[in-house]
Amino acid sequence: MAALRAGLLGVGMMGRHHARVLREIEGVDLVAIADPGGDPHGVAGTLPILPDVSALIDVGIDIAVVAVPTAFHEEAALALADAGVHTLVEKPIAHSLDAGQRMVDAFAAAGLVGAVGHIERFNPALQELRKRLEAGALGAVYQITTRRQGPFPSRIADVGVAKDLASHDIDLTAWVAQSTYERVFAQTAFKSGREFEDMIAITGRLASGVIVNHLVNWLSPMKERVTIVTGEKGAFVADTATGDLTFHANGTIPLEWESVSSFRGVSEGDVIRYAFPKREPLRVEHEAFRDAVLGRPSDVVTMEQGQRTLQVVETALDSARAGTAATLTA
Template structure:
C-alpha cells in the first residue's frame, strides 16, 4: 500500500517535533513543509519548504498537521477541508468555539478525519489510568484534580494560559473519566502585564457527578504535570511529565468494600507504582492519526470533542470575569 503523503504547516517549537516523527512513521511520507516564518530549527532538510497552506495543498498531500499559532488554526483547517485533506490541528482547535464548531462541521460534512492534538490522551500514565478506572480499580470516582505549572513562555502571545495549557487538563479529565463537563467556575490572575491571563484556577463538575479542580499557570519556577484521581478504593496519581502512575490504596476494609453499605472511613493502605511501556505521546498520537485515516478506531480527540473542551475553557474565563460564578455548560453543544 502506498504511503500517505503528509504535509506539515508550521515548524516552530512544536512543529519541529511533528517533522521528526512524521519522517519516521511507517506508512507516512513527509513530502512538504510550509511556514511563512521560514525554518528556524532547520528541520526541512530535503523536504520542500513552502510559504503557506495553499502551496502545501498544491503539493498533493493526503494528510496534514497544523502546528501554527492558535489564531491561524481555523483558516488553515478550513482551507485543508475544502481541499479534501485529512487534518490534525494542534490544540486548541481555534481561538474561539464558534470558529471551532465551523471547522468541525466542515470536516464532518466532507467525511474527512479531523482531529485535534490533545496529546495527553497518548501519555502512557493517563492511558493506564483510564484503563484502570474503567475496570473499577478505584471504585466509584469522587474527584479529579490536575496541576499544570511551568515558567513563562515568551513564544505564546495570542492566547492565555487557559486556552494554551488549560485545554489539556479539561480534555484529559473528560477523557479519563469518560464524561463531559456540566459546569465550571474559575478565578484568573494577570501578572505578566499582557492582555491574557497567566494563571487560572478552575473548579467544575462532570455530567457523571465527579467534581474537578485544575490549577494552571505560567508563573512557577518549576514544571509540574500531575493528575490525581480519588475514588472509594484509593487514589491514583499520574505524573505525565515522567509517565509514572501510582496507586495509594484505601486501607479501610479493602476486601469487604463491595459489601459495605455505609461509609466506614479512609486509612492509609498499600502504595503501588505500576510498570508499563512508555512510548513518546506525540508518536502515539501521529500513529493514531494515520490509523484513523486508514479507517481504524482510535483515541484521538475529535474536533467535536475539542469544541466542547474549548467551550468549557471559554465558560471558565467568562466565570472569572464575573467574579467566579458557576456556569452551566450547554448540553446542546455536546
C-alpha cells in the first residue's frame, strides 16, 4: 500500500515536532508544508513553504495536521474537510463551541477522520495508569487530581491557560476515568496583564461520582505535570513530564503508635515505581491517527471528544465569571 500523503499547516513551536514525526513514522510521507509566517525553525528541508491551506490542498494530500493558532483552526479544518482530507487538529479543537461543532459536523458529513491533538492520552505514564486501573489495581476510584504549572509561554497569544493547558487535564481525566464531567466550579486569576486568564482552579465531579481537582497556571517558576488518582487500595502518581508512574499502596501492617492508630483512615504502605516502555507521545498519537485513517483499531481522540473537552473548559470559565457551580449538559 502506498504511503499516506501528508500535509502540515503551521511549523511553529509545535509544528516543527509534527514535521519530524511525520517524516519518521511508517506509512506516511510528508509531502507539503504551509505556513504564512515562513519556516522559523528550518524544518522544511527540500520542501517549499506554501502560503496557506489552499496551496496545501492543491498539492494533493490524504491527511493533514493543523498546528496553527487556535483562532485559525476552524477555517483550516473546514477547508480540509471540504477537500476530503482526513485531519488532525492541535488542541483545543477550536476557539468557540460553535466553531468546534461546525468542525465536528463537517467531518462527520464527509465521512472523514477528524482528530484532536490531546497528546497527554498518549503519555506512557497515563497509558500504563489506565491499563492498571482497568485491571483493578486501585479498586474503586475516589478522586483524580492534576497539577499543571509553569512559566508563561510567550508564543500563546490567542487563548488563556484554561483552553491551552487545562484542556489537557480535562481530557486525560475523563479518559483515565472513562467518565464524563457532570459538574464543575472554577476560579480564575489575571496577573500578567493579558485579556485571558493565566491561572485557573477547577473542582468538580464526574458522572461516575469521582471527585476531580485541577490546578493550572502560567505563573510558576517550576514546571509541574502531575496526575494523582486516589482509590480504594492506594494512590497512583503519574508524572507526565518524565513518563514515570508510582503506586503508593495502603498499609497492611498494624500500627502500634496510639496517636496514629486512633485515626481510622488508611496508613502508609509500600511504594512501587514501575518500569515499562516509554515511547514518545507525539509518535504514538500520529500512529493512532494513521491507523484510524486506514480503518485499523485506534485510540485516536475524535473531534466529538475534543468538542466535549472544550465544553467542559467553557463551562468552567462561565462558572468562574458567575462565581457559581455549573452543570454540564448531556
